[in-house]
Amino acid sequence: MLNLFQLVLQIAVVLVAARIVGFLFQKIKQPQVMGEMVAGILLGPSLLGWLAPGVSAALFPPASLSYLNALSQVGLVVFMFVVGLALNPSELHGYGHAAVLTSHVSIAAPFCLGSLTALYLYPRLSDDSVTFTHFALFMGAAMSITAFPVLARILSERGLVRSRMGTLAIACAAVDDVTGWCILAYIVVLVRVTHAARPAWITIAGSLVYVLLMLFVVRRILPAFERAFRKRERLTDNLLAVIVVLVLVSALATEWLGIHLLFGAFLMGAIMPKAPEFTRYLLHKFESVTVVLLLPLFFAYTGLRTRIGVGGGRGIWLYSALVIVVAVAGKLGGSMFAARLAGMPWREAGALGVLMNTRGLMELVILNIGLDIGVISPAMFSIMVLMALVTTFMTTPLLEWVYPTRLFRAPVDEIHRNVA
Amino acid sequence: MKNNLVAAYLLMVGLPVFGLLGILEAGRGIPAPLSITGDWTFKLDPATQCGNGGARQPALNISQSGTEALISLNDGNGHATTLEGTVNGNLLTAKSPVAGISAVIAGKPGARTLEGTIQFDGCAPAAFRAVRQAPKKGGE
Numbered sequence: 001m002l003n004l005f006q007l008v009l010q011i012a013v014v015l016v017a018a019r020i021v022g023f024l025f026q027k028i029k030q031p032q033v034m035g036e037m038v039a040g041i042l043l044g045p046s047l048l049g050w051l052a053p054g055v056s057a058a059l060f061p062p063a064s065l066s067y068l069n070a071l072s073q074v075g076l077v078v079f080m081f082v083v084g085l086a087l088n089p090s091e092l093h094g095y096g097h098a099a100v101l102t103s104h105v106s107i108a109a110p111f112c113l114g115s116l117t118a119l120y121l122y123p124r125l126s127d128d129s130v131t132f133t134h135f136a137l138f139m140g141a142a143m144s145i146t147a148f149p150v151l152a153r154i155l156s157e158r159g160l161v162r163s164r165m166g167t168l169a170i171a172c173a174a175v176d177d178v179t180g181w182c183i184l185a186y187i188v189v190l191v192r193v194t195h196a197a198r199p200a201w202i203t204i205a206g207s208l209v210y211v212l213l214m215l216f217v218v219r220r221i222l223p224a225f226e227r228a229f230r231k232r233e234r235l236t237d238n239l240l241a242v243i244v245v246l247v248l249v250s251a252l253a254t255e256w257l258g259i260h261l262l263f264g265a266f267l268m269g270a271i272m273p274k275a276p277e278f279t280r281y282l283l284h285k286f287e288s289v290t291v292v293l294l295l296p297l298f299f300a301y302t303g304l305r306t307r308i309g310v311g312g313g314r315g316i317w318l319y320s321a322l323v324i325v326v327a328v329a330g331k332l333g334g335s336m337f338a339a340r341l342a343g344m345p346w347r348e349a350g351a352l353g354v355l356m357n358t359r360g361l362m363e364l365v366i367l368n369i370g371l372d373i374g375v376i377s378p379a380m381f382s383i384m385v386l387m388a389l390v391t392t393f394m395t396t397p398l399l400e401w402v403y404p405t406r407l408f409r410a411p412v413d414e415i416h417r418n419v420a
Numbered sequence: 421m422k423n424n425l426v427a428a429y430l431l432m433v434g435l436p437v438f439g440l441l442g443i444l445e446a447g448r449g450i451p452a453p454l455s456i457t458g459d460w461t462f463k464l465d466p467a468t469q470c471g472n473g474g475a476r477q478p479a480l481n482i483s484q485s486g487t488e489a490l491i492s493l494n495d496g497n498g499h500a501t502t503l504e505g506t507v508n509g510n511l512l513t514a515k516s517p518v519a520g521i522s523a524v525i526a527g528k529p530g531a532r533t534l535e536g537t538i539q540f541d542g543c544a545p546a547a548f549r550a551v552r553q554a555p556k557k558g559g560e
Binding site for chain 1: 424425428429432433436437439440443444446447448450451452453454455456457483484485486487488507529
């Protein structure tokens with residue numbers, strides 16, 4: 001039964017922790033979101049549960065977590081809509097061969113290395129309820145993701161959005177985002193279809209029909225919102241409610257089809273009209289509550305599921321180190337060499353590699369999906385969360401070292417400031 | 421320059437894709453530990469006499485990562501304990517300061533059973549049989 005006092009107390013504690021740790025991380029020139037992610041981990045068994053198990057058990061009893069989870073999932077649905085909204089398809093082309101080569105390598109290299117690592121980790125951290133193919137494909141997808149919003153924020157804060165490296169990074173991250181979510185959707189379908197009562201053809205054919213409907217029917221209706229916005233420079237509350245309902249219906253459709261709620265929300269955002277003023281307006285409307293209130297709940301819920309250094313036996317730290325090294329080598333190394341081969345100077349190619357290596361909260365979203373569908377074990381989840389934290393944390397100092405701001409400052413792009 | 425890019429593309433994208441296919445093929449034969457994750461219905465031998473005289477019907481939940489397992493055991497009288505266990509082939513052994521389990525894992529992943537003995541602190545070992553409930557996760 002819902003204990004409202006406990007839930008409100010949990011939310012208050014999570015928000016206070018997120019703001020304090022986020023503030024401290026900003027002081028060391030890390031993105032606020034990095035601090036919020038760490039705050040979530042600190043509230044979980046990795047720190048609070050370890051230092052003060054009584055307090056942890058009283059504040060976050062296992063039976064109460066389903067409500068926190070439900071709230072965080074609603075937040076994620078809105079957040080994925082925002083991510084899709086901020087994704088501009090015009091960023092996906094126009095950068096020539098360098099963007100094509102770099103973006104494809106930045107997916108293929110870490111994907112292959114992630115799957116290769118699965119050969120070693122599968123018998124140690126998985127079990128026979130998961131096939132090797134599912135485990136390896138998931139590891140590959142999780143290794144190849146880039147946190148587009150965090151990357152955009154870092155570029156914006158450093159005034160690099162309009163630099164050649166910045167525009168290429170955004171194009172590559174956008175390609176990575178779309179490709180990564182498509183691959184993940186495929187893997188989720190693959191895993192769920194294997195075990196679902198519903199015939200596979202319904203999921204596959206239904207997904208195809210859904211995507212076609214979204215691209216060729218719904219997308220043609222959506223410009224009506226933009227026209228309404230242009231008339232009054234704002235949208236009425238009723239129209240905003242209609243947009244929210246459309247996001248929810250799209251999310252429900254993908255969940256019913258056996259993919260996942262988040263894919264529907266993301267696709268709805270991706271097909272929204274992309275006029276800058278309209279996008280900025282919607283981002284402003286949807287971002288505040290999501291970023292300030294709901295995302296910290298997701299980080300906290302993730303943190304409560306994460307037991308860093310626990311499970312997986314004595315080799316847990318060795319596995320963690322291996323995963324981090326492979327993730328960095330595949331993403332940073334792959335992107336850097338591809339950009340260099342495409343003609344970028346070493347310094348810019350290195351900076352691009354560092355940026356593409358940012359996994360941030362997109363990685364946490366994917367890992368939570370993986371844990372929910374049972375394709376990764378709790379220990380594997382914790383290792384991957386640690387990898388996401390390390391690769392995100394290392395981005396800012398490494399970028400400053402490889403590509404110092406004083407040398408390359410350029411005008412700050414307002415849209416990307418808002419997006420992040 | 422264009423030829424170089426094509427060559428680079430084939431090398432850096434084509435090769436990993438072919439590599440991936442090889443990895444998936446190579447991994448098919450790799451054995452993984454038997455899965456015991458989830459909630460279990462747990463039946464103690466009715467002859468068990470300990471504490472309040474056989475009233476105990478423990479509830480069992482297992483969280484597994486590879487060969488390592490965390491077993492949450494509620495003894496039916498409101499006392500819960502967590503046992504740290506290991507899956508070795510088809511054998512599960514687990515212990516905590518107040519209880520120990522030794523059991524054989526049998527059946528397919530969808531219909532798995534545990535049969536063995538459980539020993540609470542101060543009691544004689546008791547035979548038990550546990551059947552895994554339908555998993556909540558989609559991976560199984």
